[in-house]
Amino acid sequence: ANSPQYSRYFENVTDAVAISDREVEFHFNQKGNRELPKIIGDLAVLPKHWWEGTDANGKKRDVTKPTLEIPLGSAAYKITSFKPGSEIIWQRVPDYWAAKLPVKIGRENFDTRRYTYILDDNAAWLAFTKGGLEDINREYSSRKWATAYNFPAFQAGDVIKKDFQTQAPEPMQGFVLNQRRPLFQDRLVREALTIPFDFESMNRTLFFGFNTRTSSYFQGTELASNGLPQGKELEILEKYRDKLPPELFTQEFKLPVYDSPQAERKYLKQAVDLFAKAGWVIKGGKMVNAKTGAPFKFEILGWNDTDQVIASPYIANLRKIGVDATLRIIDQTQYINRVNNFDFDVVTGMLQQSDSPGNEQRDFWSSKAADSPGSRNLMGIKDPTVDALVDRIIFATDRDDLVAATHALDRILLWNFYVVPQYYRSAVWLAYWDKFKFPDKQPAYAGADIDSWWIDPDKEKALAAKYKGGN
Template sequence: MPRFSPAIFALLCACCFAGPGFQARAREDGARITHAIAMHGPPALPADFEAFPYADAGAKTGGVLKLGAVGAFDNLNPYGVNAGSTAQGLIGPVYESLMARNFDEPFSLYGLVAESIETDDARDFVTFRLDPRAHFSDGVAITAADVVFSFNLLKQHGRPQTRAAYELVAAVTTPDARTARFDLTGADDRELPLILALMPVLPAHALSEKAFSDNGLAVPLGSGPYKVLEVKPGEKLVLGRDPDYWGRDLPATRGFYNFDRVEFLYSRDDNSLFEAFKAGLIDYHEESDPHRWARAYEFRARTRGDVLVEALPVGGPKGLEGLVFNTRRENFGDPRLREALAMMFDFEWINANLFDGLFTRTKSFFDESDLSASGRPADAEERALLSPFPDAVREDVMEGRWAPPVSDGSGRDRDIARRALKLARQAGWRMVDGALRKDGRAFAFEIMTQSRDQERIALTYAGQLRRIGVEARVRLVDEVQFQRRRQKFDFDMTFALWQASASPGNEQRNRWSAEAAGREGSYNFAGAREPAVDAMIAALVGATSRERFVVAARALDRVLLSGFYAVPLFHRDRQWVAYWRRIGRPDGLPRFAQPLFGEALESWSLR
């Protein structure tokens, strides 16, 4: 599990502007100028809202926050396609987007660099009006030219999913120096205005295409509340408060970015990071190891009350982490065989013996939410949506009855092994001389891992597969090789995490569409090429109401589950955190994100 929330979460927790006198205005063509936008329905907060519900507007300011990270970093560009390992803490504190997300709603954005947004009912265009106070940390005003520059730069040199979304834009114009208009005619994508609203605003006067593509260690220039003060490549990054930050008095900045200085200290591994936390060298530690969480937190500072620990409930859908099958490989072409292999993952034994029983088995790509198909029979609307694809969803999945098998916990459940071999025989594979064979060829493949924790899980799974005659070789590779091979789909099976939000959308194309299956660098690791998947994604991003959106999400979940593209692993329903008493968090927690989010702990402060 990642130590920090994904970079996008840090971007989204930035704050927003809406003056007390701001009122939404409608034109005759149905377009509306307003302070916020929601994916479905109206945004929850009015134009004169005081603060996000989970922010402490009266938080104490000042002091230093020391955070830790595992590994190293070799660049300061979180948006480049060729970035290796980017330093933590840049998105949000240094770089700002046009608008920002309220994590108390499924998907609603409020003004930040842009003070207002305009779009029509069909969402055939979106216009952003910039806050006249907005400027970069060097004092240069942000203009519409910077917005256009950022769009073109990211469209040409950004990450694959960014480029794919921006390609849908027909044209960009600047009616005046503070206004940028995006023509979305023909895109047929209701999420696209929100994706554009989350675009970072980069300085046209201080950033070249070459510098952006180099992904180097040059100090970045942003418009956020912090500047980069110190860089020690691979070891340390220090951010300092910008005394001239333009957004310090915006209503929605209250309670965010409270420390004068934020330091990120890098450690070689989790154990070193934990020891640094115990010694007081860092202030906060998010735990990912269940064994350590259960057994290692009774150290002296904890027992005397200087260190606090919390297990906070995680809101919103739980994504799916799994061992993904590369269906581009001939061995994995038959979903019956993929199901047979997935059945042999003995979660009950692994959870009890490796993880102190602290994990929950994942059953859906949107688990524990209203978007999940697990435990829910498809209703008439879902069935109608899926009707053009009668073979795409299995009956037990359609009826909501499917779930991963539950073993007896022995690690040698014979009934499950018999069922798996029966499925393998249906796919043409038979046990011969202790090996699963087809046309005389023994079934063997490689599981690629990038960490000792992954290796331990993979080795256990490989042992379970040997019981049905499958030889799974486990290979541990370094971070660079792991990322390169995943980008080129050069693997048989590997670990993948499909994170979920309360409003899945265009990222599903990059994960599952037929187009993404043939595009190197996409997240379609499985190589899925299923027309029903593409159709459900189109229904998802085209949904005009939350009700239709939920129908499409559940239908997509059913198609993906029926395809057995991955061995579903497990998740935590709690965020495990420990911190020194000198810092504290607000009482309120967001409903649709991890309780504590953002690489720089934006809502925290000194006590």
């Protein structure tokens, strides 16, 4: 809770008191925060005697500092060995205390789980195709899913790929426009930058038609806003009417649809018109500030090949209207540090929600989170109306009130164009060597539950003999 990111979850907790050897009582400063008791119940309990003890060298342990000593745990698996940055091996605990609890029966079936760290994506892919090192591969690339599964083991039927459909909330994946940069502080500019994203062409030419355009921060749930505001949602929004975009009350939020050759010209003109309203004009083929002549220029920050795939068509369209956007690929560690410190113009963000939004909304949208490194408020939103809606969600009186308040928040976020929405896919793509079995019914909220899988020893032996790779 000392971390700025997690402190917002416990904002209404005043203190904790041990009332017995096995009980702790938490005190809250406000009533009605329905989710907070559950969050408190999720807190992990650590073995105090171990963390306050000494290691094999007699040195006192410090729970606040990293360690290379295998800690004492209480889960279904224990760490048996590891090589830092290279490998870690988990071994199933034979007398695991929770093994017969209803939620655990039929799960955690592998005796040993070995994780090998491979920093190169291509090397990891080759390891999977050969077997013996990586036996289950979660695929994210549409191109690979459609074209790359033609290696010998797959053609022989020894590797299977399966599409596990999901019914979970879909994340808002999009280009995050960092409002800490003056360039993105005008809502008209942010809307103008949203229009040139041609999802339909990208989905057809790059993603093999697998993806769907994202149109809500709560996509795939009853919490997603749609149509025009009405009922309780409208009552909530009316309180802030003079602080909200007027279109929010009169127009259904819709993103451009590039469904014909003529669509590009129409939408790019709309973008140019919005830039003009915001004080930007095209001169000499460049979008410049009408008063200062400064060019409209920004950088998209990325760390892998997928960033290149997503950004390149968008950059090409922006250049057609004189906007100078570039892509910079950096190593993952540097990328994480820069994103955590909000040191970027634009990044691709993935904002994942649940069916029951609550205290975590502060970390996504609140004014406090905008100034807290490591928060999920990558956009830098500082809006009293948004803050009020977040509190309304946290202290919702019932499900109907929660849904209405979330609809209102979703609509405000969309009409302020904080991100350029990209796409989602309601499926988990898994490819695996044909030695696994699993229940036919997998959880719809996850798509696939690997912990419910088990290994067929006869198939494992046959594959190992056939490929001599120790599958």
